Amino acid sequence: MLSTQWDQFEDLRSAHDELDQMSPILARALGLDGQREGAAIGSTPASAPALDISERKDAYLIAVELPGVELDDVQITMEDSLLTIQGERRLVHDASEQRFHRVERHHGASRRSITLPAHVVADAVQASVDDGVVQIVVPKAEKAKPKLITVRPGHGGIPASSGAATSPS
Numbered sequence: 662m663l664s665t666q667w668d669q670f671e672d673l674r675s676a677h678d679e680l681d682q683m684s685p686i687l688a689r690a691l692g693l694d695g696q697r698e699g700a701a702i703g704s705t706p707a708s709a710p711a712l713d714i715s716e717r718k719d720a721y722l723i724a725v726e727l728p729g730v731e732l733d734d735v736q737i738t739m740e741d742s743l744l745t746i747q748g749e750r751r752l753v754h755d756a757s758e759q760r761f762h763r764v765e766r767h768h769g770a771s772r773r774s775i776t777l778p779a780h781v782v783a784d785a786v787q788a789s790v791d792d793g794v795v796q797i798v799v800p801k802a803e804k805a806k807p808k809l810i811t812v813r814p815g816h817g818g819i820p821a822s823s824g825a826a827t828s829p830s
Contacts, residue, residue, distance in 0.1 A: 678709060707747070707770035714775065721781065721799040727771060728793035735795060739783045746795060747772040780804065 712725040723744070727735060730748035738745045752768045782800045789796050 707772040708767055709773050710746070710748075710771045712746075712773055712775070718801075720801055721777060723775070723797040723799065725773060725795045725797070726793060727790075727795055729766075729768075730771070730793070732790060735790065737786075737788050737795070737797065739786055739799075742777045742779050742781065743774055744777055744786075744797070744799065745772065745774040746797070748795075 710726050712723060715722045723746075725746050727746075727748045727750070729750045731751075734751070735746070735748040737747075747770065749770050750768045777799060780802045782802050785800045787798045
């Protein structure tokens with residue numbers, strides 16, 4: 662049986678993703694194509710590839726769809742708890758020898774960033790690709806075990822702080 666957990670922010674993320682997909686269309690309609698902040702004039706904004714995130718007891722598993730992207734064009738980085746997957750699918754046809762009637766398949770840059778919990782082992786992240794799907798395994802860190810603190814009677818054994826007021830003489 663498939664078990665899912667409700668995420669109160671999923672609707673917000675979905676709306677944000679839809680807005681991101683619509684922004685090139687809106688920009689074109691408003692005559693602002695290529696004028697987005699940080700984008701070079703005439704450049705195509707990166708698409709956001711679809712991904713799945715699941716969790717095992719020992720790791721987070723991320724599967725990202727990057728069909729047609731060559732292995733050398735995939736880059737995965739982890740900075741603090743931000744995992745970024747990016748790649749570029751190049752148009753392989755020589756346009757000088759062909760006349761296209763329709764081009765619907767995406768080509769160009771793809772980029773997706775996700776924030777993972779802080780308790781992961783960034784140095785042990787592993788990735789592989791099979792049939793255009795990048796599989797990323799992010800191991801979880803060992804949880805710190807609670808430390809039992811012994812309680813003693815009186816003030817014995819507790820050092821005074823360096824800025825503590827002195828007792829009256």
